[in-house]
Each structure stands twice: as C-alpha cells, then as structure tokens.
C-alpha cells in the first residue's frame with residue numbers, strides 16, 4: 185500500500201514536470217555574439233541562427249547593436265524585397281529592442297538603414313517543426329520518469 189502511494193506521488197510529479205517544462209520561456213539575443221549588424225557572410229548568418237533556435241510562444245528575442253542600425257517589423261513580402269517604407273509599427277532606433285513572441289505566426293524583421301537589409305541584416309522568426317522537436321525534447325525526461333514508474337508498478 186505504501187509503495188502504491190509513493191507511485192501515485194511519482195506520477196503527480198511527472199505530470200507537474202510536463203506542465204512546467206512546456207511553459208518555460210526563453211530569451212534569445214538575435215545573432216548571438218554577432219548581434220544585430222550587416223552580417224559578414226550575407227543573409228545566411230541570421231537564417232542559420234534562427235533555424236537553430238526553437239522559438240515558442242512566450243519567448244523573447246533581443247536585438248542588440250552598436251553603430252547605426254534599427255529594427256523594423258515588416259510583412260513577408262516586404263521582408264523578401266527589403267521594402268523599408270511599410271513597417272508594422274514604429275521603426276525602433278534604440279538598442280536593445282526586446283520583442284516577445286505572443287503568437288506562433290512567423291515574424292519578419294529588417295534593418296531599414298541604407299542597404300543593410302539587402303546585405304543580409306534581416307531575420308525571420310519562425311515556428312513549426314523546430315518548435316515540435318523542442319516539445320518532444322522537453323517531454324523526454326518526464327517520459328523517462330514515467331517509464332521508470334511503470335516498470336516499478338509492474339513489479340508489484
């Protein structure tokens with residue numbers, strides 16, 4: 185009987201871990217140590233950076249820069265052709281700029297200074313398969329605990 189009570193407690197802990205683990209928000213500095221600038225290797229720098237992240241609703245991205253840059257959110261079309269005149273909201277000209285991701289819709293950010301966007305200073309913050317893989321990753325530890333708990337129960 186005492187063992188069964190312990191097992192129920194264990195299952196409650198597993199369930200709580202699942203709930204908390206899925207809700208953890210992260211903060212990402214755009215470009216990591218590159219920060220926000222005209223990337224030396226062209227647009228691939230920021231797309232590679234974004235592809236390696238697993239953005240989730242509630243996460244925050246931070247644009248940090250020195251020198252003359254800014255951050256503007258634009259539509260996918262304007263992102264593609266670096267149109268700087270139709271931004272979503274105001275152009276942010278003071279570093280750092282914090283953006284909290286409140287929906288799982290892809291968002292597009294560019295620098296409107298000179299030809300910086302054309303030279304690769306733009307980043308798309310997407311969701312999708314990478315978010316799913318992070319969710320699976322977050323589940324793996326609780327699932328392992330659950331498997332251990334079930335294996336204990338099966339030996340009662």
Ligand SMILES: [Cu+2]
Pocket residue numbers: 221222252253254295296297300301305
């Ligand atoms: Cu710039």
